Amino acid sequence: MAKRIYTRFLLVGMALLGSEVCLAQTDVAASLYWAFGTTTTGNRVMQGQFRAPGALFEVRHISNPIVGFEGTYSFNRANQSYFENYICPGISCGPTVAPAVSANAHELTGDWVASLKIRNLRPFALVGGGVILDMPRSPETVVTIEGGLGPIVTASTTTNTIKPVFVYGGGLDWGLLPHLGLRFQFRGNLNKAPALATFFPSTNALTHTAEPTIGAYFRF
Numbered sequence: 424m425a426k427r428i429y430t431r432f433l434l435v436g437m438a439l440l441g442s443e444v445c446l447a448q449t450d451v452a453a454s455l456y457w458a459f460g461t462t463t464t465g466n467r468v469m470q471g472q473f474r475a476p477g478a479l480f481e482v483r484h485i486s487n488p489i490v491g492f493e494g495t496y497s498f499n500r501a502n503q504s505y506f507e508n509y510i511c512p513g514i515s516c517g518p519t520v521a522p523a524v525s526a527n528a529h530e531l532t533g534d535w536v537a538s539l540k541i542r543n544l545r546p547f548a549l550v551g552g553g554v555i556l557d558m559p560r561s562p563e564t565v566v567t568i569e570g571g572l573g574p575i576v577t578a579s580t581t582t583n584t585i586k587p588v589f590v591y592g593g594g595l596d597w598g599l600l601p602h603l604g605l606r607f608q609f610r611g612n613l614n615k616a617p618a619l620a621t622f623f624p625s626t627n628a629l630t631h632t633a634e635p636t637i638g639a640y641f642r643f
Contacts (some may be wrong), residue, residue: 452481452606458499458528460537463616463624468507470616473523474628475500478611479636483536485545486550491536493549497634501528501557505623519568524619525560530612532590543598547608555588555618565589565624579622588614602642609635
């Protein structure tokens with residue numbers, strides 16, 4: 424009896440998998456999102472990322488419910504703010520502040536995608552990784568030290584940083600036409616905070632960026 428039930432479940436599973444293979448799809452998608460960064464602390468520094476809009480481009484292939492892959496490129500403004508409690512020997516010094524270090528973030532990832540097609544809907548979950556490149560838009564930034572003898576203004580050079588990034592998320596594809604649909608998803612990024620202004624050390628803490636996303640896909 425148990426063997427018969429197991430055989431039936433196996434046959435149903437194979438049938439479902441076979442039907443999904445027949446419905447395998449490759450698509451390209453373009454989306455817009457809003458990046459919500461977190462503030463981190465460490466090495467006597469407080470570091471935060473400003474909220475900013477961004478764009479996401481994806482190439483995705485779905486073979487069956489558990490086998491799907493995608494490659495992505497995303498871009499958003501990733502301005503960083505720095506605040507340090509600076510101590511001067513023999514002089515009363517206050518905090519050291521750098522106005523926002525204007526920067527852009529470029530991200531490349533490869534993700535595994537699990538999904539299930541239900542009529543014209545396809546809910547999915549994803550996990551993956553890649554690299555994120557933070558590039559300051561200016562070779563230097565202004566730094567101000569608030570001291571007892573008055574503010575001291577100086578300049579700090581800036582530098583590019585590249586960090587590994589872990590990506591997770593999920594969402595829903597909603598098919599409107601045979602080859603066109605909408606994609607709603609949430610993506611989360613985990614990576615170490617960048618060090619863009621050489622005057623300040625990075626907090627070197629793990630930072631999280633949340634990206635609610637909406638876009639459209641075209642299926643081949």
